[in-house]
Structures are given as C-alpha cells and as structure tokens.
Amino acid sequence: MYHELKAYFKELLFQYPSGLNTENLLSAKMFNIEKDCMLTGNGAAALICFLSGIIEGTIGVVYPAFNEYTDRFCNNTIVSFTPDDFRYTRDDLIRLSSQCDVLVLINPDNPSGNYICRNDVLLFIAYCNQNNKILILDESFIDFCDAEEEPSVLTQETLNKYPNLMVIKSLSKSYGIPGIRLGVLASGNRSVIKQIRKNIPVWNINSLRLCAVCKKITEERCRFKEELEKTGLLIVYFSQANYFLCKINADITASQLARRMLSEYAMFIKDLSGKKGIPDDNFLRIAPAIRGRMDNDRLVQVLAAMGKELYTPHLELRLYAGVIGQGLCQRRQA
Numbered sequence: 001m002y003h004e005l006k007a008y009f010k011e012l013l014f015q016y017p018s019g020l021n022t023e024n025l026l027s028a029k030m031f032n033i034e035k036d037c038m039l040t041g042n043g044a045a046a047l048i049c050f051l052s053g054i055i056e057g058t059i060g061v062v063y064p065a066f067n068e069y070t071d072r073f074c075n076n077t078i079v080s081f082t083p084d085d086f087r088y089t090r091d092d093l094i095r096l097s098s099q100c101d102v103l104v105l106i107n108p109d110n111p112s113g114n115y116i117c118r119n120d121v122l123l124f125i126a127y128c129n130q131n132n133k134i135l136i137l138d139e140s141f142i143d144f145c146d147a148e149e150e151p152s153v154l155t156q157e158t159l160n161k162y163p164n165l166m167v168i169k170s171l172s173k174s175y176g177i178p179g180i181r182l183g184v185l186a187s188g189n190r191s192v193i194k195q196i197r198k199n200i201p202v203w204n205i206n207s208l209r210l211c212a213v214c215k216k217i218t219e220e221r222c223r224f225k226e227e228l229e230k231t232g233l234l235i236v237y238f239s240q241a242n243y244f245l246c247k248i249n250a251d252i253t254a255s256q257l258a259r260r261m262l263s264e265y266a267m268f269i270k271d272l273s274g275k276k277g278i279p280d281d282n283f284l285r286i287a288p289a290i291r292g293r294m295d296n297d298r299l300v301q302v303l304a305a306m307g308k309e310l311y312t313p314h315l316e317l318r319l320y321a322g323v324i325g326q327g328l329c330q331r332r333q334a
Contacts (some may be wrong), residue, residue, distance in 0.1 A: 003094065010241055027184045034158050036190050039197060043142055044170035044183035048072050051166065051185065051194045057101025062088060063277025066110045066138070070276070076102075082277045086112035086237060086245060090120040097133050106138040111272060111285040112237025118151050125153065129162045140170035140183075141241035144221065148201045151240075159188035166192070220296065227300045233307030234284070243287035245272075250310035253281040257306070265302050 023040040030036070041047035044067045052072040059073045063082045070078060081088070081096045086109075090177045094115075105124070108115045116124075121137070128135045137153070145151040154167050166189075171182040187193055225244060228236050235247040248254060258271040269287040272278045288296050 002299075017230045031154055031184070032188065033154070033159065033186055036042065036187055037156070037159050037188055037193060039185040039193055041183045041185060044068075044138070047168055047183050047185040047196075050199055051136065051168075052076075052282050053199065054156070054192065054195055055102055055136075057134075058099070060096045060100035060103040062093075062096070062105070062109065064111055064272065064275045065273075065277065066106060068139075069104050069106075069136075080276070083114075087114050088116075090116060090124050092128060093124055094317065097128060097131070100133070102136065103273070104136045104138070106140070108239065108241040110138075110141065110241065111243065111270075111275075112245050113237060113241045113243065115145060115147055115151075115240035118148060118153060121153055122158070122222060124160070125162050125165050129164045132164070134164050134165045134166065135162075136332040138168045140168065143241075144242040146241040147240055156188075163187070163189040187223060209239070220293060224295075224296050224300075224310070225329040227297070228286065228303065231300060231304040231307045233303050233310065236284075243270075243285050246284045246286055248284065250307065252310050254284050255281060255295050260306070261302070267299060267302065 021035075023036050025035050027033075028035040028038040029041045038046065039050075043052070048068045048081040049072050052075075055073070058077045059069075060079045060081070061069055061082045064086070071283060079096065080113075083092060083093065090261055093103065095106060105116075105121070106195045107121060118133045125135055125137075127133075139152055139154060141154045151215040154169065159167075165187060167186045169184050169186075171184065174200070183195070185193075213259040221239070221242060225236050225239075228234050228244065228246065233248065233250055235249050239245065248257060253273065254271045258269050261262075261269050262268045270287075272285055275283075284298075
C-alpha cells in the first residue's frame with residue numbers, strides 16, 4: 001500500500017476524492033452489501049458520532065468499553081455491566097438488554113478481547129429483534145479472530161432479516177493503517193442509513209483511504225502472547241482481537257510503567273488507569289506492532305528486563321490466570 005501511495009501521490013493529492021455515493025458503492029462491493037445499506041465514514045469514531053445523533057433511549061454498555069460509545073451517547077441514560085474477569089456470554093447480554101432500549105456489543109471486545117461466537121451473536125440479534133431492542137454491533141477487530149472460520153455476521157441476508165441491527169467496522173484496524181481513518185456502518189434499516197447520510201458531507205473521506213491491503217496477524221498474536229507471558233511481568237488475558245489486556249504482576253502501577261517505558265525506551269503502551277470497568281491501576285492494553293516481529297521482540301526484551309527488576313511472585317494471581325485460561329480453552333473447544 002505504501003508503494004501504491006507513493007506511485008499515485010500526485011494524483012491523490014491534487015484531485016478531489018470520490019463523492020459519498022461512490023465511496024458507499026465501493027464499500028458495499030467490498031462486503032457484498034447493497035449500497036443503500038452501507039455508509040463509509042471518517043473512521044468508526046465518526047460513524048458512532050453520527051449514529052448517536054439519531055439513536056434514542058437507554059443504552060446498555062459492557063465495561064470496560066471503547067470510550068467513543070460512552071462519550072458520544074452521553075445524552076442518553078447508560079446502563080452498564082462489568083463482568084467478572086472481563087469475560088461475558090450471550091446470557092449476560094440478554095440480562096443487560098432487559099434494562100435498556102439499545103445495546104452496544106463490541107465483538108471481539110475492546111479492550112478485553114472477549115469473543116462471542118457467531119451463532120450466539122445471531123441468536124442475540126434475533127432476541128433483540130423480537131424484543132424491539134436496537135443492537136449496535138462493532139466488528140472492528142473481527143478480522144483478527146481465529147476462533148471460527150467465518151466469525152462476522154455482516155451479510156446482506158442478516159441485515160435484511162434484522163432491521164434492528166447496526167454493524168460498525170473500522171477498516172483501519174484490519175488493514176494496519178490507523179493513521180488513515182476509514183470505517184463503515186451497515187444496516188438493513190434503510191431509513192436510518194438515509195437519515196445519517198443527510199448529515200455526512202459529500203466528500204467524506206480523502207483519496208488516500210481508497211488504497212489498502214489486508215493482512216491478518218493471528219499467528220504473530222499467538223507468538224506475541226507467549227513471549228509477553230515469559231517476561232514474568234504480565235498476566236495476559238486471552239484475546240481474539242489484535243491486542244491483549246494485561247495485568248501487571250509486580251509492585252508498579254500501570255501509569256508508572258507506561259511513563260517509564262516512554263521516557264526510558266521511547267515505547268508507548270496503553271495505560272488503562274481510570275477506565276470505567278477496570279478495577280485497579282495495574283492494567284495495560286498491548287498490541288503487536290504494525291511493523292512486525294522485530295518491534296514486538298524489542299518490546300518483550302524491555303518488559304523482561306523490567307520484570308527482573310520489579311517482579312515479585314504473586315502465586316494466587318498466576319494460579320487464577322491459569323484457571324481462567326483453562327476455562328476459556330475448554331469453552332472454545334466446546
């Protein structure tokens with residue numbers, strides 16, 4: 001993609017981008033969705049903002065969550081649910097939905113990486129439809145999921161069958177281009193799509209965003225998790241996204257560790273201190289580097305060195321994490 005951008009940089013820079021209709025058509029073809037059911041936006045965050053302007057009622061959110069949902073729906077009453085060990089199932093979502101009009105499901109979850117299988121998601125979509133609940137399903141990290149062959153529910157058949165469903169997807173995650181903001185919103189409720197489209201500028205995204213190549217990093221994710229665990233500094237939670245929720249297994253806070261990593265090693269890691277649903281100041285979110293294994297190994301080396309300096313054994317935590325991991329493996333095999 002980098003070489004494509006270089007080759008066509010002059011044309012991309014000095015010409016107007018495609019209009020909104022063309023952008024929607026390209027996105028619709030990409031996902032095999034009808035154009036009237038698809039919107040292309042300036043990243044998923046922008047689409048969440050547009051969607052919040054027309055969605056009414058009480059919003060159900062699982063904590064911890066992507067902040068854009070709670071921030072943009074700040075005028076709505078938010079009903080929250082914080083699961084134990086950051087794991088939750090379709091049954092938990094059903095209980096939460098009984099208290100709200102609209103439910104937000106991020107699958108795989110951000111930042112926990114929790115994943116609900118496709119069949120359970122479809123059953124929950126049907127449940128919401130039968131009970132007149134709107135479901136906002138965020139599949140921004142679904143391309144990193146290897147738990148099943150076809151994890152996404154984004155099909156025209158599903159959209160037609162369940163008009164209560166709104167699917168949001170950030171393409172910048174899957175394509176490894178977070179600096180180029182690109183996302184889509186799909187729904188079988190054409191009146192909602194039409195209403196949001198009225199508020200979107202005709203030149204909604206720039207020309208650079210039309211050049212992208214997708215590459216999954218699931219193999220590196222698996223290897224990276226093992227290497228992070230070997231450092232002794234972190235308890236790493238199982239994830240189906242392109243990041244890991246990590247608990248620090250040493251006498252240092254997440255904010256302290258993040259500051260040290262930045263000041264001493266010029267490395268930035270996501271400090272989750274203060275995030276709703278995160279109980280303590282010792283949780284991080286760490287993602288494999290976009291540039292690949294070399295950067296990941298350097299991060300692991302630094303964490304391992306800091307682990308030797310800071311590590312104090314917490315047997316209860318290590319055993320607890322082992323039980324969680326074993327339970328997840330058994331659930332996944334089932």
